[in-house]
Amino acid sequence: MAEQKALEDLRVEGDRPDGVVVRDALGVGVAVGLSGFAFGVTSAGSGLTLVQTCALSLLVFTGASQFALVGALAAGGAPLTAAAGAFFLGVRNAFYGLRLSQLLSLTRAVRPFAAQWVIDETAAVALAQPTRRSARIGFVVTGLSLYVLWNVTTLLGGLGAEAMGDTDAWGLDAAGPAVFLALLAPMLKSATERAVAGLAVVLGLGLLPVLPAGVPVLVAALAAPAVLWAQGRRGGDVREGER
Structure with a gap:
């Protein structure tokens, strides 16, 4: 009887309701997605146009690499060197993909689209789930909410930077590193x-x-x-x- 009760308790602990998974995933997506504003401001301050800034968030969509790229450009680095630094930071996502491909077990038709959302946050939420179903829900909700909010706030940050003019005069050139440190410290x-x-x-x-x-x-x-x-x-x- 004791063993049976222990197994039942384990199943209860391992079974997370969909609503809980969605809530946690949205919390991560919203919290991190808002930092896209800092990227928009930092990118505009580095000399990139609004179109280039938004294209980075739409196509690259990995915050660390994006901040590394615009930070190096803002410091006067050569575009090739800046791109190399961003590339090496983004390589870690390939390792996330290897693990997530086994966990999520998505169809071949879906994998190319899901690959766009393989980043730190989606990997962390998905890998924290006890079942494949909850992992898929966590991955999709985190990826969708973060992708949409990150791109919206990137646009708002770029527009705000253009309206303010010299972002260095406002001290906003430090916004990107500050957000980075805030995300890194608890880890x-x-x-x-x-x-x-x-x-x-x-x-x-x-x-x-x-x-x-x-x-x-x-x-x-x-x-x-x-x-x-x-x-x-x-x-x-x-x-x-x-x-």
Whole structure:
């Protein structure tokens, strides 16, 4: 009887009502989608036209890469270097896609369209669900709400920046990095994550005076393998000492 009750409790905990999944997915979509306004302002301040700014959100649709691209351009970086930094940041979405393709198990006809929505937020919501059905609902609701709101707020941010004129005079050039930090900070829960973030900041800021704009972002990406290598080396030394 005790085992049967435990199994029933497990099934109850693992079964999430559709309404709960939709609510959580909408919360993520709305919260992150509003930061599209900051991107619109930052992009306009970097010299991109309103059409170019909106095209980035419509076609690229990965916030980190978009901010990296316009940030490098605003700092005077070459377009090719800026695009390279944005590309390498966007590569992580391909790894999300490998996991989500198994979890969601979508038809071949749908996969090319779903690929546009494979980003940090949709992957996080989908992977947090206990069943395939709830994962699909979370992925679609998060992707749709975030895509629509991100593009609407990008347009509003670009229009607002044009109306204000010089965004640097308003201090809005710092809007993008501020939003980035606000999204990143709550995710740094383990010592390893904090070490990677700290080293990336040191590399990125420390190399700004000596490397072309956009290149420090690429170098900062080496923080993750460097920290993991150091941890592996320390773990090996500890095992050697125990012997």
